[in-house]
Amino acid sequence: MRKRSASRYAESFGLIDEIRILAENDPESVIMSPSAKREERVSPTSTSQPHFLITTIGGRYLAFEAELVQGVLTNEEVGLPLHDPVVQGIPYRAIDLVERLHLPCEWLLGKASVVLLADERSRGCVRVQKVHGILETHGAQVLSLPVQFRGPERRWYRGMILFDRSVALVLNTAWVFEEQVEGVESSTMSKGISSIAA
Template sequence: MSLRGQGAGTRSLVSMDRYLIATVGAMRIAVSAETVAGLLTIAESGSIEAPMVQGQLYAAVDLAARLGVVPEEDGPDTRVILLAQGTARASVRVASVHGLIECEGRRVLPLPRQFRGEERGWYGGLLLFGEGVAIVLQTQWLLGGAEALSSSGRVSQGYSQSLVSNTAAPAVGRGMSC
């Protein structure tokens, strides 16, 4: 028997959550990494509102408008985040992607009491990380915007993309920890 005990590895009893951190307008957001299906550059996504990737249509959600922030002009760091949960699919355009954070679920702070209305359904809390604070967005709210667009018939165009981009922002590969 070794000093390490029965197994060579250790198991954590603390659940870890992963979030993709991005910027929309002047706001940093955090999206559950479990729902991120891929990232596209602007060149890969084009100007089409609803990209089709591997036969799946991702309805475009104007996240800046839904959050009430002024969107930034598209630049070299602009990405389209593809989101999927079950059969619901959406795509959101962000000014930049800062990276992937893995942290304990308790590190997501609850919303302050000033958030009393419908915004409690939009935001899941505040995530503190090395560079500042990001607002955790509720997955159901994000994907709900895509479902509303689909049911209204506004998502009618799409284009086919064979593979999800392997070219992501440099920070995405690094990962961060909180």
């Protein structure tokens, strides 16, 4: 892990070389145009349209809620293998979505990016094959999962959106952070039991 390198690039929080993607209901009408780096993170208000960071992991389009994205770093900035990087003094626990989603992993040693995520309870980072940019959608564009999704994958994803004449699966944030939350609760419970036993 390269803490010094990660810290040096910490100022790049939210400075994503972003492609602005305005998606319409018709996948044929997806418009993409380059935009300059933006210093602010995408933090939609409750009245704004949903925003998603579109990525590729293991050849599959996956979408993260943009308001959870704290920044994007490169492999060089965090080092290999991916452990829990510390950025601006804040640790981000590594989340292995490749293994959890049973996706191909041959690309992991190549050029990749690391997406930093956080909600009110947890922080984590995910290695992704490619970052495509921010997708601004209308609420109606987040489609329900088809009936083919009958197993545990219904917990992995909360819907899908049209992207690049295909679909991007919207990750369920609660599931992404699930192991962390369980670990914290388990640790807290263990400390409580130890305290009672003492």
